[in-house]
Amino acid sequence: MKMFNYCILNSGCLFQPLFFILERILSIMDYYEKVYITVYLKTDTDGRSKPVCIEWTNGKRFLIDKIIDERNAPPEHTGAILTRKFKVQINGQEKIIYYETQTNKWFVERLS
């Protein structure tokens, strides 16, 4: 799918509006949902907090190896306002977790 979108974006062809609609339809097809998770935070002596471990809905815990990137950004596929996006590494894999600053909740986006 990503590859397909990429081709569309780079085709620069006259039918771009048509492709735009097509892309929208396709993006509706892969439907993402928000899954709230429990997150363990570590707060340092300066009062800065960062996530160290996440707990999945079934109670299983995963340690965060490192935080690759952290910035203010809206979620890619689901809805939320004023979120902070963390790109983290868990078991050698890159994952993205979001923090909702308004509600103080953490979530991930899951393809359903």
Place this chain on the structure above:
Amino acid sequence: MRTILHSDLNNFYASVECLRNPEIRDKPVIVVGSKEDRHGIVLAKNMIAKIAGVKTGDVYWEARQKCGKELIEVQADFSSYIAVSKAVRKIYENYTVRIEAYGIDECWLDVTSSVKLFGGGLAIAEEIRERIKNEIGLTVSIGVSWNKIFAKLGSDMKKPDAITEITPENYKQKVWTLSVEDLLYVGNATKKKLNRIGIKTIGDLAQTEEERLCALLGKWGSYLHSFANGTEQSPVLLVGEEENIKSIGNSLTVYRDLVNDDDVEMVLLLLADSVASRMREAGLNKARTVALYARSSKLYGYQKQGKLSHPTGNMHDIAKLAFKLFKEVYPWEEYVRGVGISVTDFVTGSEQLDMFGDLIKDERQQRLDKAIDGLRKKYGNGIITTATVLKDPKLKELDIKGEHTIHPYSFFRNNK
């Protein structure tokens, strides 16, 4: 020459709702006040609803008629809007300290002193636009110019997600061709007056002699002349300046239309009560000027301000003057949808005693006010109210003071 940006968040309330709930993004969306109390007018709409002909100020069933069953109505959630607005402002603060809010979704930024650092006004505008999109997820229209008026016109020209620069070289093509009502502060009445003497575009206005405009519009003639020519010089306020209280106001869109003077008087009394009580809370005892704002059911606005005979913080005096102003300014061609009162010109420090005033009465009133404030603090704002208001039991339940009111700061607030 200054470099001023005017940044306008596109369809702000509706965009926030779409951000929160992306499934509704492809449908017509309107944001309404509380439906049960029939504050139910459209406060904002997204692009799709706009194309369908929905206007801000429509009653929600009118919007439903225009959009059909697809229409999504979302109840306004002001605390979220304020939070998002604050986050956007944080982004602005990276480029300048001179930020002046005009309502919740618009700001002027004076970036004159940071243009060298970032490579020009246009570059700053581009960076702000990108950042708001990437970090918050909203689109913004920005106007870049050398004065506040043209910057605002610029931000209105291309929407959404666009930047327009108005320079001394291109303003005659870009601004002067616009219709005169596009100019800030040219409302319906002013437009009619101007049209009558053959002024249709902003260019016409700019080329008319100032004296002629002044004869027609009073001091506003000279303001509008400077607006149209780009010679307007009002400063963009500093961040800190906003914290100074210059005026206290409350407005209310009533759950039903107000049909006669008695109704209006009653609501004005309620508003004056809230204003007076907020004044006392802010430690401001007396004010000299009262401004009244009324909005008809067709959403035309009328306003007038007047001076009090002596500075006062008394709700009855404020309400009395507001009602007098209302009688003077409102033509009663339609029913009244909403009214607002604000007070300015606060008296601080020692004051001259009024020779004919009744000191004892004044002091008694102050003691009464204090007691009322005490009661309200303990039991809530609804615990005590004026008897006039009891005529309409639903009004009695309204908690004006407790509710959030958001309205733009006046453009001339600091230029008096």
